[in-house]
Amino acid sequence: MRLKGRHVVITGASGGIGEQIAYEAARQGAVPVLLARSEERLKEASARIEAQTGIRAPYASLDVSDRGMIEAVVSQLIADLGAIDVLVNNAGFGVFRYVEDIDLDEMERMFAVNVFGLIACTKAVYSHMKERGSGHIINIASQAGKIATPKSSVYSATKHAVVGFTDSLRLEAGRFGIFVTAVNPGPVETNFFSTADESGEYVRNVSRWMLRPEAVAKRVVAAMMTPTREVNMPRWMDLGSRLYRLAPGLVEKVAKRAFFQK
Template identity: 90%
Template sequence: MRLKGRHVVITGASGGIGEHIADEAARQGALPVLLARSEGKLKEISARIEAQTGIRPRYARLDVGDREMVEAVFSRLMAELETVDVLVNNAGFGVFRYVEDIDLAEMERMFAVNVFGLIACTKAVYPHMKERKSGHIINIASQAGKIATPKSSVYSATKHAVLGFTDSLRLEAARFGIFVTAVNPGPVETNFFSAADESGEYVRNVSRWMLRPEAVAKRVVAAMMTPTREVNMPRWMDFGSRLYRLAPGLVETVAKRAFFQK
């Protein structure tokens, strides 16, 4: 009953973690609002969720890397919904390259989506949540935001930025009764890696450790409208990131071979 009737806005909802968050939220009585670039996929997901739960999610096309589009879409949503209870900033992508191979246009796009778009979406709903003194902002970051590894310099930089923004926002938002949560999964079985690692080598190397998107989604939905600071998955990787903060040199030495598995 905690989520029944609450509007849950999800970016990057056309597949992967975002789609499964919408599924799980609807099963718990929430009213998902699906945002992504592929309107066709959103339409299919909305119809499927309605068939399974009786709840038909709203949906709209959104490229979070387009700031004007973010403002227009959220302005329309706020007028239609009147309340946004939960915002899940899930949209994002990564590309794994050694520093000498970084494409600067690709770098700019990664920051535009992973960082600037996330902040823009947050700003679109935050004043409304402040006024109501209620709400929850959930930012999907990554374990890569805690431990940077070879070939992930730009992607890790974007997720470090997300965690920094999230930690600051949490302190500010607490004054108004707004919850802020960072979600830090390790590798997840989604199409993320079709762009991040076209060779497929990384997936082959870490496939036995990859998380199921359904499992991540359940943890995210379980945290909604609760004062959960962070969700970290899997546990052993969370332990590794904690150890890294205490003894970075030791971890880099011991885990060096594993870090080069991309």
């Protein structure tokens, strides 16, 4: 009943974690609102969600790297829905390269989507939530935002930025009854890696430890409209990141071979 009738807006919702969050939110009685670039894929996802849950899932095309488009889409959603209760900033992508191989245009796109787009989407709903005195902003970050490893310098930089933004936002938003949560999963079985690691080497190396998107989605939805500070998965990786903060030199020395699995 905690989520029944709540409007849950999800970016990057045409597949992967975003689509699974939409399914799980609908199963809990919420109304998932799907945002992503591909309208055709959104239409298909919306139809699947309604067929499986009986909940209608509105959708709208959105490129989170287009700030003007964000403002227009969010304003229209508020007008159509009356309220946005939860925003899940899930849109993002990564590319794994050694520093000497970084493509600077690619770097700019990564920051535009993973960081600037996330901040712009947050800002677009923030005043609305402040006026209502309630709401929940959930930012999908990564364990890479806590421990940077070789070949992930730019991607980790974007996720470190998301973690820092989220921590600051949490302190500000709490004054107005708005919850803020960072979600830090390890590797997840999605098409993320078709872009991040075209060689497939990383997936082969870590496949036995990869999380299912459905499991991540359940944890995210369970946290909705609760004062959950962070969701960290898997537990052993969370323990590793805590140890890293206490003894970074030791962890880098002991886990060096594992860090080069990309």
